[in-house]
Amino acid sequence: MLIRTRLRDRDDDIWRLWALRALLVLGAAHFLAGVVFFFAYNWDDLGPFARFGLLQGALIVALVAAFAAGLHRPAGQALLIAASVITGVLFGVIGQVYQTGADAWELFAAWTVLVLPWLFASRSSAHWFLWCALALTAFSAYGDQVLIPMGVIAAGDFMAVAGALVIAFLVLVELVIRAGVGWLDQRWMRVSLALVGLAILLIPAIGFVLEGDGDELGFAMFLVAAGALGYIYARVLPEFAVVAIATGFAALLAMVAGGRVIFEIVGTDGEAGSLVMGLLMLLLWCGFLTASTVRLLNLFNRQMAARGRGD
Amino acid sequence: MKRFATWLVVAGAVVVLGTANYTIWQRQQIVDHGRPVLLELRPVDPRSLIQGDYMALAYAETIFPAADERSQLPRRGSFIVTLDADSVATFARLDTGGSLAANEARIKYKLVDQRGGMRLGAESYFFQEGQADLFADAEFGVLHVDDAGNSVLIGLAGENKLIIQAPENETGPDGARQDRD
Numbered sequence: 001m002l003i004r005t006r007l008r009d010r011d012d013d014i015w016r017l018w019a020l021r022a023l024l025v026l027g028a029a030h031f032l033a034g035v036v037f038f039f040a041y042n043w044d045d046l047g048p049f050a051r052f053g054l055l056q057g058a059l060i061v062a063l064v065a066a067f068a069a070g071l072h073r074p075a076g077q078a079l080l081i082a083a084s085v086i087t088g089v090l091f092g093v094i095g096q097v098y099q100t101g102a103d104a105w106e107l108f109a110a111w112t113v114l115v116l117p118w119l120f121a122s123r124s125s126a127h128w129f130l131w132c133a134l135a136l137t138a139f140s141a142y143g144d145q146v147l148i149p150m151g152v153i154a155a156g157d158f159m160a161v162a163g164a165l166v167i168a169f170l171v172l173v174e175l176v177i178r179a180g181v182g183w184l185d186q187r188w189m190r191v192s193l194a195l196v197g198l199a200i201l202l203i204p205a206i207g208f209v210l211e212g213d214g215d216e217l218g219f220a221m222f223l224v225a226a227g228a229l230g231y232i233y234a235r236v237l238p239e240f241a242v243v244a245i246a247t248g249f250a251a252l253l254a255m256v257a258g259g260r261v262i263f264e265i266v267g268t269d270g271e272a273g274s275l276v277m278g279l280l281m282l283l284l285w286c287g288f289l290t291a292s293t294v295r296l297l298n299l300f301n302r303q304m305a306a307r308g309r310g311d
Numbered sequence: 312m313k314r315f316a317t318w319l320v321v322a323g324a325v326v327v328l329g330t331a332n333y334t335i336w337q338r339q340q341i342v343d344h345g346r347p348v349l350l351e352l353r354p355v356d357p358r359s360l361i362q363g364d365y366m367a368l369a370y371a372e373t374i375f376p377a378a379d380e381r382s383q384l385p386r387r388g389s390f391i392v393t394l395d396a397d398s399v400a401t402f403a404r405l406d407t408g409g410s411l412a413a414n415e416a417r418i419k420y421k422l423v424d425q426r427g428g429m430r431l432g433a434e435s436y437f438f439q440e441g442q443a444d445l446f447a448d449a450e451f452g453v454l455h456v457d458d459a460g461n462s463v464l465i466g467l468a469g470e471n472k473l474i475i476q477a478p479e480n481e482t483g484p485d486g487a488r489q490d491r492d
Contacts, residue, residue, distance in 0.1 A: 044439060052335055056328060063324050071316045080320070087327050094331060098338035099433035099464035101421055114330060117323030121316040149424040150386070 048097040055090040059083055066122075077124035084115040084130065103145045108138035125186040132169050132193070136162065156204040156215035163200035163218070166193060167225050174237065187239070194229055194242040198249050201225055209257045226250050238304050244297055251293040258285040341463045345455030348392065348416050348462070349399045349472060350374050350431065352450055365437045366467075368452050373401045374431070375420075380405075381427030389419045389460040397472045399451065406460075417460035433464040442477055449475060 039046075039054065046054070066079035088111045095107055112135045119131050143158040153161070170193040177185045204218020230246035233239040259282050266278040351371040375381065376390060384405075392400035394414050406417060421430045432454055438446055449467035453474055456462045466474040 052331070056331065059327065060324070063320060066320065067317070071313075071320065083323075090327075090331050091334075094334055094338075096437055098335075098342070099435075099437065100338065100462060101419070101430055101432040101434070110330070114327050115323065117319040117326065121319035121323070123316075145423075149428075150422070151425045 051093050051097070052090070055086060055093060059086045059090065062086060071121055072123055077122045077127060080118045080122040081124065081127050081130060084118055084127065087111060087115055088134075103141070105138055105141035105145050108134060108141055112138045123183050125184050125189050128173075128184065129189050129192065132166070136166060136196075139165065154214065156207055157217045159200055159204045160215070160218035160221045163197050163204075164221055164225070166197035166200060167229070170194060170197060170229075187241075190239060191241045191245070194233075195245050198222070198226060198229070198245060202249050202253065205253055206256050209253060210260060222249075222253070234300055234304060235307075238308060240301055240304060243300050243304075247293055247297055247300070251289045255286050255289055258282065258289070337461075338463050341455050341457045341461055342465065345457050345461075345463065346416055347398045347465070348394060348418065348454045348456050349397065349451040349468060350454060351399060352452060352467075365435045366443070366446055366449070367435050368433065368464075370431060370452065375402055375429055376405060378427055381422065381429055382425070384420075384422065386422045387419070389417050391415050391417055399472070411458075416456055417458065418454075418456055418462060419460040432462040436464060436467055439477065445475060445477060 043051070062079045062083040066076045066083065069075035069079060071077070071080065088107075091107055091111060095102060112131065115131065115134075119127055139162060143153070143162070147153045148155050148158055170190065173184055173189065173193065201218060201222040204215040205222035208215035208219035226246040226249060230243050230250075233242035233246075262281045262285065263278050266274040266281070351374065353369040353371050372378075374392060376384070389406040391403045391406055391411065392415065393403040394400055394416055400416065400418070403415060411417060418431055422428065423430050433452075436446070436449075436452070446467050448469050450470050451468040451472060453465045453468050454462040455465050466476075468474050
């Protein structure tokens with residue numbers, strides 16, 4: 001009812017302006033889509049230098065447009081992010097035209113380093129998040145292509161290091177925010193970084209619980225990180241989502257551990273009776289853990305709310 | 312602060328475009344002036360690895376240093392190959408920095424695992440979608456190498472040692488593929 005009244009109250013001028021803006025956005029989107037599809041369709045027929053020129057032209061257009069829009073305003077920031085993405089495409093196309101022995105990690109590493117100036121210029125949390133994903137991809141590729149095959153580090157330990165680096169980036173972000181850089185203070189960013197970091201650590205941690213050896217580092221890192229993040233975001237910098245992620249992942253790990261213990265007791269000799277028995281016990285254990293996690297999170301939530309009110 | 316940001320954006324553009332164009336120039340030099348070297352493809356798994364629009368390349372043992380020698384080498388380096396009249400390469404010796412004979416070329420290698428697995432240049436060849444059949448008969452990888460041993464993969468060659476070209480009639484005037492039969 002309220003909305004309907006408001007709509008009726010608008011005069012013709014507002015509607016005219018609204019229509020003009022809507023058509024402008026629609027037109028701009030169609031134009032851009034047309035440009036993108038034109039080049040995508042004719043890509044195979046373009047020579048290598050046309051491709052290089054096109055991408056470099058797009059890069060320059062994005063940067064000039066970013067200046068025009070204002071570097072620190074949303075449109076300018078989006079255009080600088082676009083420039084960062086085009087940079088990667090450009091180097092990808094160079095690597096495709098000139099097929100050398102360069103590894104994928106070299107492309108991502110160069111990309112990660114080359115866009116740094118725009119990162120500092122744009123002052124955008126989304127840009128930094130993208131950069132973190134880029135740096136993680138470069139590091140993972142380096143591990144997959146060099147460190148692990150050359151026997152420098154075991155795969156599980158490498159995952160532990162990768163996860164720890166994401167958590168370290170989160171810590172750095174928090175410290176920079178505390179130092180007064182307000183634009184970095186984004187809820188989605190802190191939650192996403194915690195989620196990605198803990199999820200990466202969870203993989204070797206589960207490996208350790210299942211196999212019992214080899215992934216000690218990842219297991220230890222996961223426990224430390226989940227505990228520390230859970231504590232910090234419950235007590236120091238209240239953010240319930242991170243507390244929930246840390247608790248949920250820990251419960252997941254406990255489920256896997258319980259599963260291993262149960263099947264070691266009942267055996268995995270393939271007898272139907274022991275299999276059903278094991279599955280039933282596992283079901284009970286998972287149910288118990290789920291219920292406990294929910295109760296625990298309710299408790300945390302109430303405590304955090306109480307502290308937030310200053311009780 | 313605003314001026315600093317402006318400066319950063321411009322500096323970033325110079326660095327990115329400079330690096331990109333220098334890389335393009337450097338590699339185009341190898342393509343234009345590099346010496347052609349044909350590396351025999353190992354007839355085993357690589358040809359079954361054709362998937363999507365690229366083909367994994369593995370080269371014949373005759374191109375590489377002996378297996379037991381490889382694991383002793385530094386991770387990145389170069390060695391010397393002898394070229395026959397058709398520019399087909401066979402391993403000659405490790406690179407000790409001396410000058411090359413007329414029928415020799417230097418090639419950079421990279422160790423990729425602990426067992427002496429070695430890569431020379433590109434590990435895969437990209438081609439247009441739908442041309443897999445064309446390249447299934449490839450016998451050689453064709454590289455252009457410069458004096459330092461940097462290489463760019465130019466294409467694949469068949470038994471006749473000529474680079475396999477996609478026939479023009481494979482694609483119609485509008486770029487759409489025609490039916491082959």
